[in-house]
Amino acid sequence: MSKKTKLLDQVKESVESNKLAFEATKDQEASRLEVEGTKRLRNAKIIPIERIKPDPDQPRKTIDQVRLQELASSIKEHGVLQPISVEFVEDAKGGFYKIISGERRYQASLSIGLTEMPCIVQSDINASKRYAQQLIENLQREDLSPIDKASALLEYKERLGPESTWADVEKTVSISERRRQQFMALLNLPESLQKEIVATGRRPSQNQITEKHARALLLLNPFPEKQLDLFNLIKDSKESITGDEAIAKAKEIKGKKALHHFAVSYKNERELLEKLQEKVKELKALLAKK
Numbered sequence: 001m002s003k004k005t006k007l008l009d010q011v012k013e014s015v016e017s018n019k020l021a022f023e024a025t026k027d028q029e030a031s032r033l034e035v036e037g038t039k040r041l042r043n044a045k046i047i048p049i050e051r052i053k054p055d056p057d058q059p060r061k062t063i064d065q066v067r068l069q070e071l072a073s074s075i076k077e078h079g080v081l082q083p084i085s086v087e088f089v090e091d092a093k094g095g096f097y098k099i100i101s102g103e104r105r106y107q108a109s110l111s112i113g114l115t116e117m118p119c120i121v122q123s124d125i126n127a128s129k130r131y132a133q134q135l136i137e138n139l140q141r142e143d144l145s146p147i148d149k150a151s152a153l154l155e156y157k158e159r160l161g162p163e164s165t166w167a168d169v170e171k172t173v174s175i176s177e178r179r180r181q182q183f184m185a186l187l188n189l190p191e192s193l194q195k196e197i198v199a200t201g202r203r204p205s206q207n208q209i210t211e212k213h214a215r216a217l218l219l220l221n222p223f224p225e226k227q228l229d230l231f232n233l234i235k236d237s238k239e240s241i242t243g244d245e246a247i248a249k250a251k252e253i254k255g256k257k258a259l260h261h262f263a264v265s266y267k268n269e270r271e272l273l274e275k276l277q278e279k280v281k282e283l284k285a286l287l288a289k290k
Helices: 003-035 065-078 103-111 127-139 146-160 166-173 177-188 211-219 224-236 243-255 269-289
Strands: 044-048 084-089 096-101 116-122
Touching: 065 103, 084 103, 096 103, 096 116, 096 127, 103 116, 127 146, 127 166, 146 166, 146 177, 166 177, 177 211, 211 224, 211 243, 224 243
Parallel strands: 084 116
Antiparallel strands: 044 116, 084 096
């Protein structure tokens, strides 16, 4: 090899080496900029799904299967975009991770055969705080039954203890007094009607009982027969009855006064007048007692 060729090879090697060093420096700079000002999430873990279990005491008692299938399809396409929140629980088998929030994501992931999930592991969380977190997440969801929300609020107040107030509950779960009262009022409906109330997360089908329909039925609680008539009207009507229309009908029904009738027989006008005067005396005496 001539000196000239050897010199050219050395130059090429030096240029290539400098190029690689420059690229490495660029990568390091990009990496530095990427992490600058950020912190590692200490409790973030990828956990085998077989080690994750639902919380049997969580507020959500039912899951909309149609919405769950939609979520499963989304996870299959894009993955789990938001980690679920869990806590580690020791047991005789080595322990497991109990879900605090994110059971729908867990159930959807399980249904499509995922083997692991991104999780945020919380520690030193007491039962009351755990339930509060679950309740907050579920209250913010539109696909949870209003009755489940009401029952969960009531249970949380009981968990806080006998000295707790509704103001404590409202502050903890960030719900207004008026909204909390609306949920709680639904529990005054007959249980058979409570079961008919659907979540409002998706557009209700015709003849389904929404929360607004339920509020209309509440207006007729003192009149069970009329309440049932309105319920059947909403369920059986060929034309969809909106919640506002149902409330208007309930107010109309509630506002109607029952008509009282009495029969009177008479021989002549004088006798009729006397009997009417007697009836007026009876009514005055009745009103005086009220």
